[in-house]
Amino acid sequence: MSQPTADLKVTPLNSVHRKSGAKMVDFGGWDMPVQYSGIIDEHNTVRNAVGLFDVSHMGEIEVRGPEALNLVDYVSTNNASKLKTGQAHYSGLLYEHGGFVDDILVHKVDDDHFFICVNASNQEKDFDHINLMSRHKATVEYASERYAQIAVQGPKALATLQKLTRTPLEQIRYYWFQDGEVADVVARIARTGYTGEDGFEIYIAPERAEAVWDKLLDAGQEFGIKPCGLGARNTLRLESKMALYGHEIGASISPLEADLGWIVKFEKPEFVGRAALEQQKSEGVKRTLVGFEMIGRGIGRDGYEVYIDGAPAGWVTSGGPSPTTGKNIGLCILPVEAAQVGRTIQIMIRNQPVDAVIVPTPFYKRAK
Amino acid sequence: MYPEDFRYTKEHEWVSVAGAVGTIGITDHAQHELGDIVYVDLPKVGATISQGGTVGSVESVKAVSDIYSPVSGEVVEINSALADTPEKLNENPHGDAWLVKVKLSAPDEIKSLMSAEDYRKYIGE
Numbered sequence: 001m002s003q004p005t006a007d008l009k010v011t012p013l014n015s016v017h018r019k020s021g022a023k024m025v026d027f028g029g030w031d032m033p034v035q036y037s038g039i040i041d042e043h044n045t046v047r048n049a050v051g052l053f054d055v056s057h058m059g060e061i062e063v064r065g066p067e068a069l070n071l072v073d074y075v076s077t078n079n080a081s082k083l084k085t086g087q088a089h090y091s092g093l094l095y096e097h098g099g100f101v102d103d104i105l106v107h108k109v110d111d112d113h114f115f116i117c118v119n120a121s122n123q124e125k126d127f128d129h130i131n132l133m134s135r136h137k138a139t140v141e142y143a144s145e146r147y148a149q150i151a152v153q154g155p156k157a158l159a160t161l162q163k164l165t166r167t168p169l170e171q172i173r174y175y176w177f178q179d180g181e182v183a184d185v186v187a188r189i190a191r192t193g194y195t196g197e198d199g200f201e202i203y204i205a206p207e208r209a210e211a212v213w214d215k216l217l218d219a220g221q222e223f224g225i226k227p228c229g230l231g232a233r234n235t236l237r238l239e240s241k242m243a244l245y246g247h248e249i250g251a252s253i254s255p256l257e258a259d260l261g262w263i264v265k266f267e268k269p270e271f272v273g274r275a276a277l278e279q280q281k282s283e284g285v286k287r288t289l290v291g292f293e294m295i296g297r298g299i300g301r302d303g304y305e306v307y308i309d310g311a312p313a314g315w316v317t318s319g320g321p322s323p324t325t326g327k328n329i330g331l332c333i334l335p336v337e338a339a340q341v342g343r344t345i346q347i348m349i350r351n352q353p354v355d356a357v358i359v360p361t362p363f364y365k366r367a368k
Numbered sequence: 369m370y371p372e373d374f375r376y377t378k379e380h381e382w383v384s385v386a387g388a389v390g391t392i393g394i395t396d397h398a399q400h401e402l403g404d405i406v407y408v409d410l411p412k413v414g415a416t417i418s419q420g421g422t423v424g425s426v427e428s429v430k431a432v433s434d435i436y437s438p439v440s441g442e443v444v445e446i447n448s449a450l451a452d453t454p455e456k457l458n459e460n461p462h463g464d465a466w467l468v469k470v471k472l473s474a475p476d477e478i479k480s481l482m483s484a485e486d487y488r489k490y491i492g493e
Contacts, residue, residue, distance in 0.1 A: 039429040186427045231430055299407055321406045321429055
């Protein structure tokens, strides 16, 4: 069995991945499985049945104290004061200039306790940023080492997970969570995900991760459960038009430019980045994120230039084959005035312009 | 797994020579490393290619990889069936998923390539 490169970080499930022959890659400094049986096979398994993902590389930050809510509301764009205990939402952590520090999931554990799930490669930066912005009676705790995270995703996720917990999963609504037990291990069970399917993300103690992983695989066996890697996670989220930090969003892209206006709540009195976003809004947002489908032969990929009428107009933020639709799809940033559905654009693929067309998004939406 | 009469490159291509024509493909190791292959880009018939130069590319779900020619010459045939069935490269990379046939302009170049035994050692099998 091969060993990860010495300087890469590993999750508590690293040896499980290596034992089971997953193909491992360096993902932002983490030794992670990119695929097990194959990206397309794993992708289809999540769309049709259930897949299991190790997402323990994701970071966790806990904010507690009498002014925990005020701090969370101040550093994030969504309206945390609207959250009820046991509810979660997607939000943005912004710089004063309006660009993203990170995109985050905020869970309200209690009136004075918020649990934030953040991107792996941003976790130290996020922690520092929240601390820097804080002038509140609240403690900010870097909690990543205390949690492993496993995502169970797909139409059979509920049936799989229900076998291992007494928590009535049917009662947890989408983007709500409950604390309970999974396979006799204390777990935070959230009905969230990054695949566009129904499913759950569970947070557990790292030293119990391997036991829970194995039991989930057993529980899902009758549904054809498969372990999945980051490759399928990426194709699944792209079809559902979920943003990936460093691609659709980043320090130089604001939520308004990334078609994420819905996570910015201007009715809040103040939040970091508000002034910059208000200015952007009053001057008119100049660029936006749209979806495209390739018409010509070729695959528009991350970073490729987009041309309109022979002139450079934008770039592909994420692109690749879509196993569910069978098409080559992508997301790109374009000037607002050029971003109409139905417009033909050209993606520069190895110095050749190849036709694509702007299409409505998401590319895939599950039947409810 | 790796035919004895093929010759192999460090970039994981193979060439099989019959008379003046070399057939080029990617190795089983290469397809395995790439994963699901979804797109193949090949040169036009009549194109001149040189040893070590790019002769096309294959794309998996994740990434694009250039294919480097093991030999120099003129492209006399391309495997156009791969345009519609790129997944054949995962199934039979040493057989019907060959990529291009080349009329060799420097047949001695073959000597610079690896034997099947050397290639197996090279990839650690």
